[in-house]
Amino acid sequence: MAKSTLPIVLILNGPNLNLLGQRQPEIYGKASLADHMSRAKETAAKLGLEVESLVAQSAGELVTAIHGARSRCAAIIINPGALTHFAWSLNDALATFSGPIVEVHLSNPATRETWRHESVVASVASGTIAGFGANGYTFALNAVSTLLAEKK
Numbered sequence: 001m002a003k004s005t006l007p008i009v010l011i012l013n014g015p016n017l018n019l020l021g022q023r024q025p026e027i028y029g030k031a032s033l034a035d036h037m038s039r040a041k042e043t044a045a046k047l048g049l050e051v052e053s054l055v056a057q058s059a060g061e062l063v064t065a066i067h068g069a070r071s072r073c074a075a076i077i078i079n080p081g082a083l084t085h086f087a088w089s090l091n092d093a094l095a096t097f098s099g100p101i102v103e104v105h106l107s108n109p110a111t112r113e114t115w116r117h118e119s120v121v122a123s124v125a126s127g128t129i130a131g132f133g134a135n136g137y138t139f140a141l142n143a144v145s146t147l148l149a150e151k152k
């Protein structure tokens with residue numbers, strides 16, 4: 001099969017997001033991460049984008065993935081989980097990426113505990129989508145599509 005030449009969007013998910021669907025469903029919903037990623041892939045196909053996704057339990061793994069995306073991926077969508085609130089190495093890594101970066105949260109951290117109010121990635125992201133539950137990743141892909149089209 002011929003290799004796809006569609007722009008690649010890397011979707012990164014941080015710690016505990018592999019437990020979506022089982023983990024506090026009253027906050028994060030009933031859909032699993034696999035459900036979110038398959039919906040994201042369907043949306044991406046309609047937008048002419050290709051999705052690659054990774055779930056990592058540590059900041060180091062996410063930093064490595066961001067470095068790998070620098071020469072290969074058109075955009076990054078990232079839900080860093082709790083790393084959002086303190087893992088500054090993610091800010092430094094994302095600052096080296098030149099394409100659109102969309103930060104996603106299923107819940108709205110601004111309405112939750114105060115320790116969730118700071119995001120270490122917001123200042124290097126193109127924008128943040130928070131509080132839209134299962135729609136978060138598809139909204140983010142639509143944002144990426146618009147941003148990439150504007151860059152052309």
Ligand code: DQA
Pocket residue numbers: 015016017079080081082083084104105106107108109116
């Ligand atoms: C989250 C919000 C974070 O505060 C939390 O630690 C998560 C998930 C979200 O998607 O709403 O793990 O990023």
